[in-house]
Amino acid sequence: MQRVRRGQKAYSAGLMGEESVCRDYVSRGYAPIASRWRGSCGEIDLIMQRGDEYVFVEVKASSSHARAAERIDRRQMDRICNAALEFCTGLAQGLLTLMRFDAALVDATGRVQVIENAFGSA
Numbered sequence: 001m002q003r004v005r006r007g008q009k010a011y012s013a014g015l016m017g018e019e020s021v022c023r024d025y026v027s028r029g030y031a032p033i034a035s036r037w038r039g040s041c042g043e044i045d046l047i048m049q050r051g052d053e054y055v056f057v058e059v060k061a062s063s064s065h066a067r068a069a070e071r072i073d074r075r076q077m078d079r080i081c082n083a084a085l086e087f088c089t090g091l092a093q094g095l096l097t098l099m100r101f102d103a104a105l106v107d108a109t110g111r112v113q114v115i116e117n118a119f120g121s122a
Contacts, residue, residue, distance in 0.1 A: 041082040068105040
């Protein structure tokens with residue numbers, strides 16, 4: 001029973017974190033396209049758009065921004081990239097779509113830190 005409660009708590013915290021991150025992007029002029037988009041390659045937490053650019057956002061919450069960042073590993077980045085390519089095949093520009101991969105980190109107080117192009121140097 002405790003395991004179920006922990007899972008429900010984590011799920012709710014994840015939703016709240018994603019909503020906070022989405023509001024942050026919207027305040028900076030991005031339009032939300034999808035939340036928790038799932039393809040055969042995996043799930044993308046948020047897909048945002050500004051102009052012709054699509055931003056694929058991995059949201060991580062933890063006690064601090066640094067701890068949240070530590071929770072994103074290479075395997076997860078590869079999965080998200082493959083899912084994004086799958087998503088883009090349905091767009092007019094296809095795989096030529098301008099895209100970026102961000103990490104949005106949420107700390108225990110709910111503060112959001114966005115790292116743009118987070119997968120670029122990993």
